[in-house]
Amino acid sequence: xxxxxxxxxxxxxxxxxxxxxxxxxxDGFDAVEYLFPYDYxxxxxxxxxxxxxxxxxxxxxxxxxxxxxxxGIASLPGRQAEFRAGVERALxxxxxxxxxxxxxxxxxxxxxxxxxxxxxxxxxxxxxxxSLAAKAGITVLIEPINTRDIPGFxxxxxxxxxxxxxxxxxxxxxxxxxxxxxxxxxGDVAVKLRRDxxxxxxxQIAGVPDRxxxxxxxxxxxxxxxxxxxxxxxxxxxxEYRPKGDTSEGLQWLRDWRARG
Numbered sequence: 001x002x003x004x005x006x007x008x009x010x011x012x013x014x015x016x017x018x019x020x021x022x023x024x025x026x027d028g029f030d031a032v033e034y035l036f037p038y039d040y041x042x043x044x045x046x047x048x049x050x051x052x053x054x055x056x057x058x059x060x061x062x063x064x065x066x067x068x069x070x071x072g073i074a075s076l077p078g079r080q081a082e083f084r085a086g087v088e089r090a091l092x093x094x095x096x097x098x099x100x101x102x103x104x105x106x107x108x109x110x111x112x113x114x115x116x117x118x119x120x121x122x123x124x125x126x127x128x129x130x131s132l133a134a135k136a137g138i139t140v141l142i143e144p145i146n147t148r149d150i151p152g153f154x155x156x157x158x159x160x161x162x163x164x165x166x167x168x169x170x171x172x173x174x175x176x177x178x179x180x181x182x183x184x185x186x187g188d189v190a191v192k193l194r195r196d197x198x199x200x201x202x203x204q205i206a207g208v209p210d211r212x213x214x215x216x217x218x219x220x221x222x223x224x225x226x227x228x229x230x231x232x233x234x235x236x237x238x239x240e241y242r243p244k245g246d247t248s249e250g251l252q253w254l255r256d257w258r259a260r261g
Contacts, residue, residue: 002225002233004254005031005057007204007240011247018048025052027248028258033058033238036066038089042096049097056099057236058141058202061129062086063105072105074129074142075122075154087129091136101202101235103141103176104129106154118154123167130170139201143176146184149211156185158192162199174201178240183208183219190227197231206241213241215253225257 006024008017015023018040024032030053037045037059049056064070064079073079073086083104090102104126109118129140144161145153155161161175177200182189193200205224207217214221228237243250 001258002228002237003031003235004029005033005055005236005238007238008032008034009036010240010242013243013247018044021048021052021054023247025054027251028254029054031055031057031236033236033240035060036062037093037097038062042093045093046096046098055236056097058099058101058103058238059090059093059097060103060105061090064107070107071150071153072107074104074125075106075109075118077117077121080121080125080128083125084128084132087132091132091138094138095136100138101141102133102138103143103202106142108150108152109154110152122154122164126164126168126173127170130168130173134170134172139172139174140170141174141176141201143178144181144185145178146181148184149181158182158186158196162196165199175199176202176204178204178206179219179221179224180204180206180208180211180241189219190224193224193227193231197233200233202235202238203228203233204238204240206239210244211242212244213250213253214239216244221253222257
């Protein structure tokens with residue numbers, strides 16, 4: 001049966017961030033993920049994990065200047081030293097928190113004319129990140145993101161992500177498969193999961209089109225969970241959605257799914 005991780009960057013918004021760990025555990029989650037840990041010390045976050053018996057599934061490497069609309073720097077030419085330093089910082093946190101997955105955001109593409117330069121920088125940076133992470137037994141993830149949520153994002157399609165991983169050729173570089181983004185950009189989610197399963201390192205879910213609970217919208221998640229289970233996926237499924245109302249009340253979809261088991 002699929003295992004679910006609460007995304008604390010989105011779930012439980014009524015709580016301060018550090019109090020979301022206990023809220024997730026109270027709702028039966030055994031793992032958490034979130035965008036960035038860097039506002040807190042690794043020791044403080046580790047304490048919250050330990051106090052609540054939670055596994056750290058995933059977080060992102062530093063994305064550049066988020067306040068200035070940077071959404072990753074992995075594909076940005078001229079930022080290689082900053083990118084490497086960010087990966088090293090992420091690995092320091094992972095060594096304390098225990099996660100074996102780190103997501104590096106690609107960043108924005110100013111125009112299609114710039115794609116060759118950005119592509120070259122992306123390959124170079126991903127090779128460096130994978131090499132550094134391999135020493136710690138960690139997998140680096142890249143994620144195709146839809147351009148409705150992040151206009152101009154460099155990486156949008158599953159086949160594009162898989163092709164880049166093949167170009168880099170590192171066994172610990174995989175694609176983070178977000179069903180929400182995939183459905184918006186290209187659809188045919190189950191077929192993409194089956195086709196690319198060997199190259200998928202993490203899965204995330206949200207309802208489409210509004211990014212609420214996976215029980216809301218156009219995607220049949222119970223069917224996709226059966227597909228994921230049949231494929232033999234052993235990782236965590238990140239619940240990266242914005243609750244329409246109270247997070248705990250909105251988890252009826254998860255309680256219903258678990259009751260089927």
